[in-house]
Amino acid sequence: MRVVGSIQILIMLVGALVAWNYLGVQAILPALFGGSIALANTMLLASRIKKAGELAKDNPQSSVSTLYVGMAQRIVFVLVAMGIGLGLLKLMPLPLVGVFMAAQLAYVLAGSQKIEV
Helix, strand or coil: CHHHHHHHHHHHHHHHHHHHHHHCHHHHHHHHHHHHHHHHHHHHHHHHHHHHHHHHCCCHHHHHHHHHHHHHHHHHHHHHHHHHHHHHCCCCHHHHHHHHHHHHHHHHHHHHCCCCC
C-alpha cells in the first residue's frame, strides 16, 4: 500500500494546486478533504486484507466474510465522509469530489497494472 498511498498523496497535492489555480484559495481544503477520503479508504482496505490473510490460515470462510464486511465498511465510510464534507462543512463539491475521484482512480490503475500495494 505504500506505493499506492504515495501516488494518492501526490495526486491529492497536485489536485489541491490545480483547484487553487482555477477556483481560488477556498478550493484547497475541499481538495485535500476529498483526497484524504480516498487515502483513508485505501488504508481501510489494506487493514482488512491483512486481517483476512491472517484469518485465512485458520478459517477461509471467515476471511471472505471479513472482506465483505470491509467492503460495506468502506462504502459507509465514504458516504459519511462525503456527507460531512459537503453537508456539514459546506465544502465546495467540485474539488472535493474531483480529487477524491482522481485519487481513487490511482488505486484502480495500480490494481490493473499489478503495482505492489
